[in-house]
Amino acid sequence: MTDPDCDAATWVKASRVGPLATHIDAFAARLGGEGYTSTTVRDKCELVAKLSAWLYRRNLSRDALDEGHLNQFHADRRRQGHVRRGEVATGQQLLRYLRDLGCVRSLPPGPDPTPLDNLTRDFGRHLSSERGLSPATLGNYLPVVRRFLTERFDGKPMQFDELRPIDIQRFVVRHAQTGSRRSAQLMITALRSFLRFLRQRGAISMDLAGAVSGIADWRLSHLPKSIPPEQVERMLVSCDRSVPVGERDYAILLLLARLGLRAGEVVALTLDDLDWERGEILVRGKGQRLVRLPLPTDVGAALVDYLRHARPRGSIRRVFIRMRAPLRGLAGPSAIDCVVCRALKRAGLNPSFKGAHLLRHSLATDLLRRGASLTEIGQLLRHSQPTTTQIYAKVDIAALRTLGLAWPGAAS
Structure with missing residues (x-):
């Protein structure tokens, strides 16, 4: 045959x-x-x-x-x-x-960059080199700036001395109504940063950044979204570790659940960040900060199993990569969110929030209920400000009851 x-x-x-x-x-x-x-x-x-x-x-x-x-x-x-x-x-x-x-002609060069292209490019370089912001943050800021300038000048030459506070306020009001509160806050932060950049360059003389109204967002106004430890374990058990993708997802979920890593931090992990001799992991956090964390035994064992038996071979240095060709690192934080969503579905869980941050919040909540201090939790989660950790104080209901005053007229 x-x-x-x-x-x-x-x-x-x-x-x-x-x-x-x-x-x-x-x-x-x-x-x-x-x-x-x-x-x-x-x-x-x-x-x-x-x-x-x-x-x-x-x-x-x-x-x-x-x-x-x-x-x-x-x-x-x-x-x-x-x-x-x-x-x-x-x-x-x-x-x-x-x-x-070099065997085939490259694509012909595109049209010459416009003044708007040049300005947003310069602003992006400023954010990256002088403020140390990540490419992900630039990806959030620059579209807001382009949209504002496009709408304000409508293809005409950009005369920044014509900008007035009312222009900015109208833009904010118009677009804040079409998205979430979080996206509105991001838009305001991007505009303020851009207006300070213009003033630093001498393009405007007024402090227009101060004219950008804020969005009401009272600190500590909500409870952190979390699930109890037994549900976290159900998620972990739901991974089919007999197949390569199950081995990979199990290792990812353990990093989120045991160390409280952010989705972007898991994506950015490289093979060089795993220090097996010291039992440590190098985490590339917000603001390009580098932090070494101890590698728990179960997390280390899961990583070893994944690297030895499940991870496709290749020259890519990222720890977590696609399981199908073309082999490359995961696309971004959204890929980690998808891993969490799939695990929740397999485990039969349906919390209101389903992103990777769910496991970070769940870890902090569980540690607090087991007696860890807010300072210790803030150190593990690598919060740059102690106030960021304060939200977890609200989940310790038993401790908060001792501080509550009796209702007037209630029996003592």
């Missing part, structure tokens, strides 16, 4: 004609290094061979390959009824690979 895999491989070898033929082996090696299975690599290389033959029949060189010719190639295949899922993505992968090698 003929082996279909051998037939396909033989066809690819025999059909290597055209300007891309010499790149197929190296492209296959790149795909293998990114974690694609041998079957997927074979399918992708078969498509590249067909693209190479298509270019050859049209007397097109390798240098001529671009998005336009790729679209024509895919259109021809669709007309012939040969199109398969993922072919467009494979073509884009190949084009990026050839451009990385």
Whole structure:
């Protein structure tokens, strides 16, 4: 009986004609290094061979390959009824690979940056270099600034001396009504920071930052959202550790539940941050602060099991990576939130808040009820201000009852 895999491989070898033929082996090696299975690599290389033959029949060189010719190639295949899922993505992968090698022309430069582009770029550099803010924070601030300037000047030259407090107040009122209180607060913080930046550059003379009204948000006005320890354990047990993704998610949940790490801190962990000799973990926290925390035994064991048996092999230094090709680090904090949401669903839990911070709050609440001080909790959670930890005092109801006054007229 003929082996279909051998037939396909033989066809690819025999059909290597055209300007891309010499790149197929190296492209296959790149795909293998990114974690694609041998079957997927074979399918992708078969498509590249067909693209190479298509270019050859049209007397097109390798240098001529671009998005336009790729679209024509895919259109021809669709007309012939040969199109398969993922072919467009494979073509884009190949084009990026050839451009990385310098074999194919790079994309033509985009239009020259506008004054708005230059200003937001300068503001982003200011936030990064002078204030030490993270790329995630820049990703929150810069869209707010662009939206404000676009709406205020409406494509006209930006005359900052025309800005008045009423312009800022109208923008805040208009957009604060369409989002959450948290997003409104972020918008105000971004505008204040930008207006201080303009004044520092001499673009405005008035202190317009002081004209940005705040959003009412009384400190300690709510209870931290948490779940009891037994429900945390149900989440951990729900992970199917017989499969690689279960091993990975179990290790992630333990880091959240035992050390109270933030989602972004878990994403940022690298293999170099794990100090096995000292039993410590280096955490890259808010404000680019680096903190060493002791590695609990169960967390260390889960990490070892994941790294030895479940984590795909590759050159990526991130601890937690995708389990399917292309192999790379998790996209961001939202990926950790998804891990928590899936665990809650498996465990049959439905709290009002389902993000990664749920386990951070749950850890602090449990420690307080077991007798830990607010100072100790603040140190574990790496709060920069003691006042941040004060919210957890509200969950110790037994202690708060001793401070409450008797209701007037009640029996003593």
